[in-house]
Amino acid sequence: MTFESLGLNPALAHACAQAGFTTPSPIQVAAIPPLLRGQDVLGLAPTGSGKTAAFVLPLLQRLLAGHPGGFRRVRVLVLAPTRELAAQVGDVFLRLAPSSDRPLKVAVLYGGVSINPQMLRLRGGADIVVATPGRLLDLLDRNAVRLDAVQSLVLDEADRLLDLGFAAERERVLLALPTRRQNLLFSATFPPEVQALADELLHEAVRVEAESQLEAVPDIEQKTIAVDAPRRTELLRHLVQQGGWRRVLVFVATRYATEHVAHKLAGRGVQAAALHGDMSQSQRTRVLQDLREGAVNVLVTTDLAARGIDVPGLAVVVNYDLPRSPDDYVHRIGRTARAGARGVSVSFVSAGTEAHMRLIEKRQGLHLPREQVAGFEPVDVVPPVSPDAGVGGIKGRRPSKKDKLRAAAAKARGD
Known part of the structure; x- marks a missing residue:
């Protein structure tokens, strides 16, 4: 056709x-x-x-x-x-x-x-x-x-x-x-x-x-790595340097974390920068251009970059913090393997986020074995899950603050 x-x-x-x-x-x-x-x-x-x-x-x-x-x-x-x-x-x-x-x-x-x-x-x-x-x-x-x-x-x-x-x-x-x-x-x-x-x-x-996204982009190799939460930054540095990763998008949960993680990486010899919503448009444009041109190897960002950003040659996406929503997981990893290229997504999973990762896997129809990296083996124990525990943690199953505000507004309108 x-x-x-x-x-x-x-x-x-x-x-x-x-x-x-x-x-x-x-x-x-x-x-x-x-x-x-x-x-x-x-x-x-x-x-x-x-x-x-x-x-x-x-x-x-x-x-x-x-x-x-x-x-x-x-x-x-x-x-x-x-x-x-x-x-x-x-x-x-x-x-x-x-x-x-x-x-x-x-x-x-x-x-x-x-x-x-x-x-x-x-x-x-x-x-x-x-x-x-x-x-x-x-x-x-x-x-x-x-x-x-x-x-x-x-x-x-x-x-x-x-x-x-x-x-x-x-x-x-x-x-x-x-x-x-x-x-x-x-x-x-x-x-x-x-x-x-x-x-x-x-x-x-x-x-x-x-x-679906995962069918449309079959060349994304999805990995999960078990690691204790305090060691994620050092593991990220190790993976970037050992793997020779040139263009990496790292997703974290907060704007503060973008600056904190980028600063830590830069202090350990990694060319890293932060991207978040508090930056001016000129700053946002500049750091994205730096990533495209190779002046920056690692861009640490919030879900601001989960959609609408296309970086040619972006080989790796890292979920430093897991996304709150399964849909955001799809959008995040979709930043790589574009235009027929191959890509890798890596999600860090700690004892405290293991249950959350399982829920993401369930929603996406995935089963990803937990890998370990030598020298970064986790020591924290995954807490037992009570049969009566709520699902929590995933958008759409527990109303967020925005969901509650929307419902209140609809009720006030008589919807």
Whole structure:
């Protein structure tokens, strides 16, 4: 199957070839035809499945088919939950847009940087806006952008946009849009809240689905290493240096831990840096570029980097702290083994987190033997599990604080 056989014009098919896309991925095969027809689409697409190009290509074709002259009015709006994902989606639009006498104008808008350059960028309008909700609302409040001509709305990583912090912002953006439009909702997971949002936004939607992440990326070698919690940093240093790992993403639980672990590694001769949400956008961009260029070998981060970040040649992902959610486990390890490459994921498991790892394995249908590294054999004993003990620890089984706040808000509305 070819991109042209899906209905894309030769110019876009050539752009795909130039970008290294030789054959369509399953999500692209399923999503491109209905999107070209202007239908609403609900897409279940894990990271690394080719999801972004699946909606970018047909939207570009529809834009180019009716490309008016004069002042540019925003006709495609993509909402993304993070700055990094917004920047990545904007880059895909720019890479795949074929050259023309009047190239499409793409504006990427996010917080953490000065708003003034973005306001200047919007002078003369834009054809495509990719934005985080908060910054988009700031620009709407300043009358720097108008959304009354939007023909297609994309909610990318819709499960993340359902987080409590985005709910009010998302609703305000929707009120600024025309009632009649094409709606695209892509989500890596499908909790009940995503179905409720789909029921609210989509009209006679076509549901498309990519295979699961672990099936889509078969070349991830998943390992678990038993180690006492206090020795994780020294074990990480040992693995990086002994294995000659050049690009490593290490996930920890807190922003403080990113700085602490990165500092400890740097003090032991490892080129390491931290990445977290308290950093400015320029700092975040710089450390990611340092990782891509090899100035940094190890990037210690929170789940901020679990989605929307693509680092070519990222060979290893380490779960220094286990993710709270099984879905986050999938997103984390999906940062490696991209574009057909091979990769390795390593999860540190201590006596205190053994039960949590077993729950993750159960949810993902995995059974990973606990390995040991010579010189780092654990001495702590795994506590016995009571038959009456609650499951705990996994999102979706025990309500989090955000879950309780959402439930209280729904009760107050009478839902």
